Amino acid sequence: MFRRMVVAGVGLLGGSLALDARRRGLVEEIIGYGRAGKNLRLAKSKRIIDDYFTDESEFPEGTDLLILATPVGVLAPISRAFLPRLEPQCVVTDVGSVKGKIVHELDNLFGGHALFVGAHPIAGNEKWGAHAAVSDLFEGRRCILTPTRKTDRKALEKTACFWRGVGAKVDFMDPDLHDKVLAVVSHLPHVAAYALVNTLGATKLDSVNLLDYCAGGFKDITRIASSRPEIWRDICVANRDAVGKALGNYIRRLERLKKWIDAGEAAPLDREFARANEIRSGMA
Amino acid sequence: MFRRMVVAGVGLLGGSLALDARRRGLVEEIIGYGRAGKNLRLAKSKRIIDDYFTDESEFPEGTDLLILATPVGVLAPISRAFLPRLEPQCVVTDVGSVKGKIVHELDNLFGGHALFVGAHPIAGNEKWGAHAAVSDLFEGRRCILTPTRKTDRKALEKTACFWRGVGAKVDFMDPDLHDKVLAVVSHLPHVAAYALVNTLGATKLDSVNLLDYCAGGFKDITRIASSRPEIWRDICVANRDAVGKALGNYIRRLERLKKWIDAGEAAPLDREFARANEIRSGMA
Numbered sequence: 107m108f109r110r111m112v113v114a115g116v117g118l119l120g121g122s123l124a125l126d127a128r129r130r131g132l133v134e135e136i137i138g139y140g141r142a143g144k145n146l147r148l149a150k151s152k153r154i155i156d157d158y159f160t161d162e163s164e165f166p167e168g169t170d171l172l173i174l175a176t177p178v179g180v181l182a183p184i185s186r187a188f189l190p191r192l193e194p195q196c197v198v199t200d201v202g203s204v205k206g207k208i209v210h211e212l213d214n215l216f217g218g219h220a221l222f223v224g225a226h227p228i229a230g231n232e233k234w235g236a237h238a239a240v241s242d243l244f245e246g247r248r249c250i251l252t253p254t255r256k257t258d259r260k261a262l263e264k265t266a267c268f269w270r271g272v273g274a275k276v277d278f279m280d281p282d283l284h285d286k287v288l289a290v291v292s293h294l295p296h297v298a299a300y301a302l303v304n305t306l307g308a309t310k311l312d313s314v315n316l317l318d319y320c321a322g323g324f325k326d327i328t329r330i331a332s333s334r335p336e337i338w339r340d341i342c343v344a345n346r347d348a349v350g351k352a353l354g355n356y357i358r359r360l361e362r363l364k365k366w367i368d369a370g371e372a373a374p375l376d377r378e379f380a381r382a383n384e385i386r387s388g389m390a
Numbered sequence: 391m392f393r394r395m396v397v398a399g400v401g402l403l404g405g406s407l408a409l410d411a412r413r414r415g416l417v418e419e420i421i422g423y424g425r426a427g428k429n430l431r432l433a434k435s436k437r438i439i440d441d442y443f444t445d446e447s448e449f450p451e452g453t454d455l456l457i458l459a460t461p462v463g464v465l466a467p468i469s470r471a472f473l474p475r476l477e478p479q480c481v482v483t484d485v486g487s488v489k490g491k492i493v494h495e496l497d498n499l500f501g502g503h504a505l506f507v508g509a510h511p512i513a514g515n516e517k518w519g520a521h522a523a524v525s526d527l528f529e530g531r532r533c534i535l536t537p538t539r540k541t542d543r544k545a546l547e548k549t550a551c552f553w554r555g556v557g558a559k560v561d562f563m564d565p566d567l568h569d570k571v572l573a574v575v576s577h578l579p580h581v582a583a584y585a586l587v588n589t590l591g592a593t594k595l596d597s598v599n600l601l602d603y604c605a606g607g608f609k610d611i612t613r614i615a616s617s618r619p620e621i622w623r624d625i626c627v628a629n630r631d632a633v634g635k636a637l638g639n640y641i642r643r644l645e646r647l648k649k650w651i652d653a654g655e656a657a658p659l660d661r662e663f664a665r666a667n668e669i670r671s672g673m674a
Contacts, residue, residue, distance in 0.1 A: 179656070228603060228605045229605065230605070231606060231607075232607075247605070248602070248603065250603075279598075283595060283596060283598065286595050287595055287598055287600060287603050288603070290589065290590050290593050290595075290600060291590060291600055291603045291604045291605070291608050292603075292605065292607060292608065294586070294589065295586060295607055295608050295611045295612075296607065297644070297647055297651075298582060298586055298611070298644070299611055299666075300647075300662060300663050300666040301640060301643045301644050301647055301662075301666075302578070302579060302582055302640065303666040303669050303670050304643060304662060304665055304666050304669065305574065305578065305636065305639050305640045305643055306574050306575060306669065307665065307666070307669040308639070308643075309574045309636070309639070311567060311570050311571055311574075312567060314563075314567065314571055316571060316574060316575055317669075317672055317673050318532070319512060319532065319534075319571055319572070319575045319576075320575045320673055321512045321513065321514070321531070321575070321576065322515060323514075323515075323516075323576060323579055323580065323613075323614040324575050324576065324579050325673060326610045326611065326613055326614065327579045327582070327583055327610065327611045327612075327613075327614060328579075328611075328666075328670055328673075329607075329610055329611075329670075330607040330610065330611060331663075331666040331667065331670045332667060332670045332671065333663075333667075335659075335660050335663035335664040335667055336660060338659075338663050339656050339659040339660045339663060340656070342650075342651045342659055343651070343654045343655075343656050343659070346651050346652060346654050349651055350648055350651050350652045352589065352593070353644060353647065353648045353651065354648060355589050355592070355593070356585060356586065356589045356644070357641055357644050357645060357648065359585045359588060359589055359592075360581070360582070360585050360637060360640070360641050360644070361641060363581055363584075363585055363637065364634055364637045364638060364641065366626075367581070367626045367627070367630050367633055367634050367637065368630060368634045370627045370630050371627075372463070372623050372624070372627050375619075375622075375623040375626055375627070376619050376620060376623045378584060378585075378588060379584050379615075379617075379619035379622050379623060380619040381588055381591065382583075382584040382585075382587040382588050382591070382612075382615040383615065383616060383617075383619055385587050385588065385590065385591040385601075386587050386612055386613075386615045386616045387616065388601055389601050389604055389609060389612075
């Protein structure tokens, strides 16, 4: 389907995508790009990639698929560095958790140089680096494509096929709507988990090591606080409007709960918790 | 070790404890108590209990171990109802997530009637009812005993032996300190998860069903929001001072994060997330 795929950022998402793209016969050759030679050497030794380069000027000729799998904060600078070497029929797609302004920026940046299609696979976990790459990470997961009026229809179709090829269920969504949705279902929970762990970290109680008393519930709720800081810093900054709004809603809800708890009001707490029960039970 | 054990509340904790107490030969006979005949019949059919009663006046003679495994809000009223029939050498212990005032109340209530020892096994999950009872729920988990100056030393020793007998690692802690610790590591995370789910539930975005886009992270973080509302309502009310304080600290931290996010300040977000990473990595 594609001849030569370049993966910029051979980590959990980029590396897993490379593994599946090869295994499912979607590409002939896979070249990695990154700054950390050690990670790229590991990826090559694990046959995730066939080869790699660390200097943008070595971007390989004949590349017809470029996957941008870096933290969202460096999508634009890296794209700009590749630009002079991209061929006009090269399909460029990403795996970023924020779309909106970034998609519009990349639309303008690639216009005429290559065919950009924004993509966000709803998959992943708290691990990172090429050693975290696994097969079937996208199997049965949603992948949201965020076409705009500037998106080339053929490139969109090829991108959708590619994601379906690695097992994802492809959805289409407006980039700004995508960001509002993800702010609530993903970005806010990460911020909430980081803050929860730090609240524990900042609490000193005699000589008790609080970590000794964390049961499964705390571990589950804070697992995502092990996620890579620079990824989530970039996401929060890039999607600050929607994340800030969701966080504001969350804080207001917690303040109301605090009022009830301080006053020992059982009935509204019961209602609030029961409502959460009901919503949670609707989750697949 | 014990001849006749009564379990008041044959749910996840009470039922699992009954299963292990029998399997490990810690008791000869197990009698369940509860209000829901259906749950008790199920428990009996699953051989979790040998028999049951639903009227406090039928409390069985010769009971030498009473396990209180009800929501914390009804510990005192149920204890009061059993009081006239308790024998003075009966050891009474509980599994409640809140100690502090409740332990002092039960100390006074049982004084002279039976030998009370406060206990809290750090085990459990979001399920409830006798069908949720499983073997080895307490294996390797901590069980915090909260003796006071009024606690009978021999009863304390027997209770510690009993919990060790079902595989728990026994700790001793002051009841008030217990409540401050648990407010941070358990009660606050539950409130945070309930509020997170309800924030999602209250967000309407065009025709998007937000639940469709919840990945593993959201599901993990909100799993505990499936916990039984009345349990957590009671815990929040009974431990309102410590939970309110922990929740206040959490809200202040979220407000600071919101300020940074609104302003797009990457550096402090990075530091905050990296600190959470570090604390989380110290978790067993």
